Amino acid sequence: MWEYTDKVKDHFMHPRNVGELKDANAIGETGSLNCGDALKLFLKVDENERIVDASFMTFGCASAVASSSALTEIIKGMTLDEAAKVTNGDIADYLGGLPKEKMHCSVMGKSALQKAIADYRGIQIMEKPGEMVCECFEVTDLEIIEAVKANGLETTEDVTNYLKAGGGCGKCLGRIEEVIASVKAEG
Amino acid sequence: MNVIYTDNNATTRVADEVIEEMLPFFGGFYGNPSSMHTFGDRVGKKIRQARQKVADLIHADPDEIIFTSCGTESDNSAIFSALNAHPDKKRIITSNVEHPAILNLFKYLRDKKGYDVVLVPVDKKGHLNLDLLYDSLSDDTAIVSLMWANNETGVIFPIPEIAEKVTEKGILFHTDAVQAAGKIPIDVKDAHVDMLSLSGHKIHAPKGIGVLYVKKGIKFFPYLIGGHQEKGRRGGTENTVSIIGLGKACELAAQQLPIMNTQVKELRDYLQNQLLEKIPSVSVNGDLENRLPNTLSIGFDAVEGESILLMLDKEGICASSGSACTSGSLDPSHVLMAMEVPFKSAHGTIRFSLSHYNTKEEMDHIVKTMVPAIETLRAMSPFWKDGKLV
Secondary structure, X not given: OOOOOHHHHHHHHOOOOXXXXXXXXXXXXXXXXXXOEEEEEEEEEOOOOEEEEEEEEEEOOHHXXXXXXXXXXXXXXXXXXXXXXXXXXXXXXXXXXXXXXXXXXXXXXHHHHHHHHHHHHOOOOOOOOOOEEEOOOOEEHHHHHHHHHHHOOOOHHHHXXXXXXXOOOOOOHHHHHHHHXXXXXXX | OOOEEOEOOOOOOOOHHHHHHHHHHHOOOOOOOOOOOHHHHHHHHHHHHHHHHHHHHHXXXXXXXXXXXXXXHHHHHHHHHHHXXXXXXXXXXXXXXXXXXXXXXXXXXXXXXXXXXXXXXXXXXXXXOHHHHHHHOOOOEEEEEEEOEOOOOOEEOOHHHHHHHHHOOOOEEEEEOOOOOOOOOOOXXXXXXXXXXXXXXXXXXXXXXXXXXXXXXOXXXXXXXXXXXXXXXXXOOOOHHHXXXXXXXXXXXXXXXXXXXXXXXHHHHHHHHHHHHHOOOEEEOOOOOOEOOOEEEXXXXXXXHHHHHHXXXXXXXXXXEOEOOOOOOOOEOHHHHHOOOOHHHHOOEEEEEOOOOOOHHXXXXXXXXXXXXXXXXXXXXXXXXXXXXX
16 A cells, blocks of 8 residues: 555545636646546636636546645645746645655646646647657657667666656557667667 | 455455464474474374365365465466476467466566467456467467466456366466465366466465465476475475465365355345446446456446545455556556456456455445445546536
């Protein structure tokens, strides 16, 4: 069983700000049903770009729910500029820490927040260069090539451990293998 | 808080009768069963009796029983013995829903030792593709190893039928019967199996004791090389206390087999039907008919397993989930994926595995806990709206 802090347990059993925010004017979504966790973040932002309300809907494990709950508590009252500086470490710290295997839950919070801010400002999030290989963890072929070259990764498992790519729904494992093979072929 | 234990495929409560049987051998009767004195042989005699009781449960001869430390050691011993017996044969066959004790061993043999590993797939109900299995049998095959029943879904493979086809081609056949033992009848003579693994802690004996059955006449190469214990087939001083406990547990398991297939099965079916009736968008994994009487693998759409488990845990209810949610891997279990269980319910799969200690009141409490737990989790799930999956 995971060693969750009391704060994680509290935010899982009694999550703050759950549900759709009817008058939200910024929404950020990340993850999917296939991946095993997903977060939809709702923000209500006033004319001064201050977050006056926030809520979430999350599908996932206890730490995913707790991270989402913590995120909404952290950002309420912040301006978008302030919120943009919130890191996944801040979310984990707020909860008194997360097991290292569960840090991706806080990364998911950060990602949804970035998307919500971009949504409000009407800006496209800069697409990462390259072709998207792992949609669960948003990893591109260029990132895989770089990691394979830099770390001498040999198998799909290596890539998953390093980048998480392929560790979600698993449907890109064949593509990852091709990318690894292409690096090897280049020598 | 009262514990409601429905995780018996993970491990079981040690039966009171088993504890009683073992206690004297923790204390005054500490002799070595191999010793040439009456004091040691008091233990030796109990071990001979235990060996007989273990043999009786699976219709074997006592000489065919080797005590090991766990199911995993039994599995490893069987496979390595087969490879030693046939150093020229390079193919080994198993299924893609095996317990890690077999699956990871086979992957190791493939990746590090160059074996040609065939992983026979299963269909959506968890049934083995028998045509593929039989087509893959070759002169080059050292061993076929298949589980008798699946730990996650309880789906039963037709081991007697398969074993007959495999062994009549002169190929060794091993079965991991860790989950099947004590839940369905096992008759090794009738089933034509050459080797069979058992584990004590799945049948109300302690952890740390396993059994490997090796049919008379089958060449066996020891995995642990040492003294003359187990007729030289497994070195190391016997785990006397646990062996004695296992003997008692096997005696009880044989007696309780009818209860397992009536009382326990009825409780499992009751729990299954209540959950299906009271909660929408729920599906049971695996073949409903051809399944261990105590096991229920059930998926709840749009929610995640660990969250459900923690809600159950708050009420003292012990079960397991079908997914391991960690950073390296978020995928649902290899068993559910092999069966192509859709992600929507695979991530929200819970396994309840019962024993004769469970009661109807406990099942009612589980249902009473599950209904609001699933409602709460679905209320916060972005994939659930207006009473259905979106």
